[in-house]
Amino acid sequence: MLCVLVGVAAVVHQQPDAPPGPAADPHAGHIVPSLVPAAVTTAAPLPRTGWEITADDAAETATRVLDGDPATSWRTAATALPHHLTIDTRNRVALSGLTYLPAAGETGRIGQYQVQISDNGTTWSAPVATGTFADDEVLKTVAIGTVVTRYVRFSALTEAGNRTSAVAAAEINLLGGTDPALPRTGWTIAPDSQETAAQNGRAVNALDGNTTTFWHSRYSPAPAGPLPHAITVDMKTANLVSGLAYLPRQDTSKNGQIGRYRIETSMNGTVWAPPSTGAFTDSKSAQIARFAPTLARFVKLTALSEAGNRGPWSSVAEVNLLGRANPTLSRSGWTVTASSQETAAADNRAALVLDDNATTFWHSRYSPAPAVPLPHTLQFDLTRVVNLGGLSYLPRPTGVNGRIGQYRIATSTDNSTWDVQANGTFGDSAAQQTVVFPPVDARYVRLIAVTEAGNRGPWSTAAEIYLLGPSGSIVPQRGAWGAPVGFPLVPVAAALLPNGKVLTWSAFQKDAFSGGTGKTVTAIWDPATGVSTQRTVSNTGHDMFCPGISALPDGRVVVTGGNNSEKTSIYNPATDAWTGGPNMTTPRGYQSSVTLGDGRVFTIGGSWSGPIGGTNGVPHKAGEVWSASGGWKALPGADATPSLTADANPLGDYRKDNHTWLFAWSGGKVLQAGPSRRMNWYSADGTGSVTTAGTRGGTDAMNGTAVMYDTGKILAVGGATSYEGVEATADAHLITVRGSTVTSRQVSSMANTRSFHSSVVLPDGRVAVIGGQNFPVPFSDNTAVLNAELWDPVTESFSTMATARVPRTYHSVALLLPDGRVFSGGGGLCGAGCSTNHFDGEIWTPPYLLTATGAAAPRPVLTEAPTEAANGDTVTVRTDREVTGFAMVRMGTVTHTVNTDQRRLSLPHTTTADGGYELTIPPDTGIAVPGYWMLFALDAKGVPSVAKIFKIG
Numbered sequence: 001m002l003c004v005l006v007g008v009a010a011v012v013h014q015q016p017d018a019p020p021g022p023a024a025d026p027h028a029g030h031i032v033p034s035l036v037p038a039a040v041t042t043a044a045p046l047p048r049t050g051w052e053i054t055a056d057d058a059a060e061t062a063t064r065v066l067d068g069d070p071a072t073s074w075r076t077a078a079t080a081l082p083h084h085l086t087i088d089t090r091n092r093v094a095l096s097g098l099t100y101l102p103a104a105g106e107t108g109r110i111g112q113y114q115v116q117i118s119d120n121g122t123t124w125s126a127p128v129a130t131g132t133f134a135d136d137e138v139l140k141t142v143a144i145g146t147v148v149t150r151y152v153r154f155s156a157l158t159e160a161g162n163r164t165s166a167v168a169a170a171e172i173n174l175l176g177g178t179d180p181a182l183p184r185t186g187w188t189i190a191p192d193s194q195e196t197a198a199q200n201g202r203a204v205n206a207l208d209g210n211t212t213t214f215w216h217s218r219y220s221p222a223p224a225g226p227l228p229h230a231i232t233v234d235m236k237t238a239n240l241v242s243g244l245a246y247l248p249r250q251d252t253s254k255n256g257q258i259g260r261y262r263i264e265t266s267m268n269g270t271v272w273a274p275p276s277t278g279a280f281t282d283s284k285s286a287q288i289a290r291f292a293p294t295l296a297r298f299v300k301l302t303a304l305s306e307a308g309n310r311g312p313w314s315s316v317a318e319v320n321l322l323g324r325a326n327p328t329l330s331r332s333g334w335t336v337t338a339s340s341q342e343t344a345a346a347d348n349r350a351a352l353v354l355d356d357n358a359t360t361f362w363h364s365r366y367s368p369a370p371a372v373p374l375p376h377t378l379q380f381d382l383t384r385v386v387n388l389g390g391l392s393y394l395p396r397p398t399g400v401n402g403r404i405g406q407y408r409i410a411t412s413t414d415n416s417t418w419d420v421q422a423n424g425t426f427g428d429s430a431a432q433q434t435v436v437f438p439p440v441d442a443r444y445v446r447l448i449a450v451t452e453a454g455n456r457g458p459w460s461t462a463a464e465i466y467l468l469g470p471s472g473s474i475v476p477q478r479g480a481w482g483a484p485v486g487f488p489l490v491p492v493a494a495a496l497l498p499n500g501k502v503l504t505w506s507a508f509q510k511d512a513f514s515g516g517t518g519k520t521v522t523a524i525w526d527p528a529t530g531v532s533t534q535r536t537v538s539n540t541g542h543d544m545f546c547p548g549i550s551a552l553p554d555g556r557v558v559v560t561g562g563n564n565s566e567k568t569s570i571y572n573p574a575t576d577a578w579t580g581g582p583n584m585t586t587p588r589g590y591q592s593s594v595t596l597g598d599g600r601v602f603t604i605g606g607s608w609s610g611p612i613g614g615t616n617g618v619p620h621k622a623g624e625v626w627s628a629s630g631g632w633k634a635l636p637g638a639d640a641t642p643s644l645t646a647d648a649n650p651l652g653d654y655r656k657d658n659h660t661w662l663f664a665w666s667g668g669k670v671l672q673a674g675p676s677r678r679m680n681w682y683s684a685d686g687t688g689s690v691t692t693a694g695t696r697g698g699t700d701a702m703n704g705t706a707v708m709y710d711t712g713k714i715l716a717v718g719g720a721t722s723y724e725g726v727e728a729t730a731d732a733h734l735i736t737v738r739g740s741t742v743t744s745r746q747v748s749s750m751a752n753t754r755s756f757h758s759s760v761v762l763p764d765g766r767v768a769v770i771g772g773q774n775f776p777v778p779f780s781d782n783t784a785v786l787n788a789e790l791w792d793p794v795t796e797s798f799s800t801m802a803t804a805r806v807p808r809t810y811h812s813v814a815l816l817l818p819d820g821r822v823f824s825g826g827g828g829l830c831g832a833g834c835s836t837n838h839f840d841g842e843i844w845t846p847p848y849l850l851t852a853t854g855a856a857a858p859r860p861v862l863t864e865a866p867t868e869a870a871n872g873d874t875v876t877v878r879t880d881r882e883v884t885g886f887a888m889v890r891m892g893t894v895t896h897t898v899n900t901d902q903r904r905l906s907l908p909h910t911t912t913a914d915g916g917y918e919l920t921i922p923p924d925t926g927i928a929v930p931g932y933w934m935l936f937a938l939d940a941k942g943v944p945s946v947a948k949i950f951k952i953g
Contacts, residue, residue: 094177108168131486209775256315402461507545548593597925605657635688771808872923
């Protein structure tokens with residue numbers, strides 16, 4: 001059974017009193033999520049009072065979608081699609097999504113959709129969300145990266161079952177927007193008071209990701225320290241902070257639940273901006289305090305009262321800060337001029353606002369008297385057009401004269417036509433102050449000081465001026481995330497197909513996994529059209545949740561085990577058909593499988609489903625191997641024991657043999673590179689064998705990732721010592737394979753600790769790390785990391801990339817697409833109404849596809865390339881321009897952080913007399929594993945072509 005609560009997440013545990021499952025699958029019904037409190041509240045419907053709504057058809061009934069009555073509905077005639085609903089909120093609102101409730105009856109359910117926004121109801125944005133709804137009566141949720149808008153247009157592009165051109169809706173709600181929680185890796189916290197006599201008392205508990213621990217102000221020895229009590233978070237770097245999420249203690253006591261509060265921000269921990277105040281309710285629910293976005297490093301939460309006046313105590317289970325990471329744009333190359341600057345008595349030139357020195361400052365002229373009267377202007381030339389979203393002003397470090405009061409911010413692309421983006425007043429304070437405005441393209445920016453804050457004289461000063469990217473986060477050097485793409489299911493597993501489409505699936509239901517009912521909900525998504533085609537597969541009798549996945553040399557996809565733990569299903573993209581395969585010799589779930597150079601498939605482990613290995617007389621789940629001619633064959637000599645982690649779960653191998661990192665290699669061998677720190681060589685020949693390959697270093701890294709980014713070179717990142725409930729690591733190791741020799745060394749760590757993340761190798765050999773969380777807990781988005789990171793094999797270090805809109809934690813996936821972008825999606829699958837179910841995906845555009853201005857980078861074109869080649873063949877390819885490199889990346893298959901099919905090989909080349917290029921396919925089938933690959937050409941700037949898909953072997 002599955003336990004569900006709106007607004008909570010869940011953890012998988014054994015259910016000791018569950019009824020026995022089918023004989024072939026004793027674990028199919030043994031899992032039940034336990035409730036984990038959400039540390040950040042989810043978006044809630046905005047009040048609809050005063051809203052107006054119009055429609056392209058049946059406009060007289062459009063108001064029914066806002067009447068709060070699911071029995072009434074808007075229903076169009078069978079006129080031409082698309083159909084539109086346009087909502088005027090009569091005010092600018094922060095929007096992060098919408099919900100759609102279909103009308104009664106199956107006819108008219110919306111299939112494909114898109115969402116656009118506008119400030120004037122006339123000029124509409126590009127879609128901020130697109131996707132395909134499941135063809136059912138369930139409430140649908142569309143995620144949108146938080147935007148500020150007045151008008152929202154919801155368009156139905158198709159009817160879900162293509163039964164008619166009429167569509168219908170019972171209710172539409174817009175969801176209130178909030179910035180995401182910032183990643184907390186490396187943060188510290190300082191209390192003014194903490195209880196040390198008990199474990200639950202230390203301030204660090206408020207940042208540990210564990211909702212069962214908490215900070216408590218001192219209460220022993222009596223008397224307790226009096227209110228107020230404060231905790232100060234040091235984020236170590238400046239972020240654009242716009243809110244604080246407070247989760248009260250989650251045990252049976254209410255003592256210390258915060259009532260009235262004060263929140264202050266600071267850049268240096270000494271000078272504090274004017275506070276935000278309010279009161280939390282006396283409940284156990286997560287609550288959010290929002291305030292004007294401000295650039296800050298330190299945030300102080302002060303408890304002014306105890307919510308129930310029970311005593312002089314304060315407590316916090318988890319504190320999250322909301323906002324945007326790394327918001328400031330690089331100021332390299334910028335110039336600044338001033339309408340007035342002091343040069344006689346001191347060095348107060350305008351250029352000092354760009355010198356990264358907070359002790360120096362610009363000052364308008366004050367000698368010889370009289371001073372130049374207000375207003376004063378600072379004008380910045382950014383040297384190129386960039387997308388701006390705000391400005392941050394740091395006043396002079398000493399003295400008060402010249403603090404800017406009233407201001408005006410204007411922008412221009414040509415230094416001729418200027419548009420005002422913001423008017424306002426800075427406080428008479430030494431604290432850094434931030435202005436956020438809607439994104440705008442500009443090369444030139446003017447900060448106009450209209451008045452002096454204290455009316456002390458006709459002066460203006462500034463120590464530093466920073467400009468922010470749109471939403472304070474995105475710049476071309478960090479790549480860009482596209483609008484969320486909705487799916488008719490939670491994509492927990494995915495495989496890239498030879499036709500460039502993506503096969504995804506969930507379980508026997510689109511939003512829940514517990515069962516083993518013999519069917520699977522699938523959807524094939526076409527990145528070219530954005531269309532998802534849903535299908536429920538039942539003919540193979542296989543619930544394919546939590547399986548092993550492998551791509552065969554002929555392009556078929558083999559799916560093994562999972563909820564129906566002995567089953568094998570095979571998808572053939574050439575015929576778009578699923579067929580059943582032979583049962584495995586050992587029932588498995590959460591196992592890994594890998595395609596060998598001779599076309600066989602090796603698998604090992606997988607005690608999540610079927611009998612638990614290593615307990616009650618059940619042997620460890622040794623390997624077995626599949627062949628097209630012989631089906632499955634047990635390999636008792638491929639003992640799983642050496643590959644086990646030291647997971648703390650009391651059920652033995654239940655977690656110790658999950659999600660093994662497997663890499664096919666020369667001579668039919670398989671390298672097991674993790675997640676245990678012990679590495680091993682496995683053979684599928686004869687009855688199987690295992691020999692040691694040494695240790696990776698570091699610790700066990702369950703739910704970490706490993707990817708071969710070039711021949712024999714593997715990057716392993718993140719993970720944790722146990723499957724859940726412990727801190728993740730930011731560690732990264734470079735594993736090198738030469739023949740049978742395996743070496744490993746630690747390289748620079750990620751900026752964020754991560755578990756449940758995905759790693760994707762790019763055509764240029766860099767590795768994108770996406771999603772995950774600091775403190776792994778299944779079915780929870782607490783401590784989710786939204787910033788991607790990019791590892792460079794040249795510098796062997798990570799760079800922080802753009803911020804995704806949706807958390808991607810447990811049950812999320814990521815794949816490289818043939819156009820060089822990365823698909824990331826899913827997360828959740830914890831039942832109807834669970835707040836961490838993510839029926840969507842996002843596409844990340846890496847920096848190599850963007851120019852310095854954010855435009856699409858010119859890219860080479862492969863004009864001629866083979867459709868297939870044998871191992872060892874030399875092939876000729878042609879491009880539309882000169883290129884400097886070639887690489888091939890195998891089609892990926894991914895679930896639960898594991899993608900054993902993914903690998904990249906760089907291809908040396910020679911230039912032919914007629915301007916073509918000759919490439920040699922590696923002859924070793926254990927390295928260039930037969931199957932479908934993507935061939936990329938790269939120019940001198942590292943910009944890849946769109947891939948040509950070809951088959952090896």
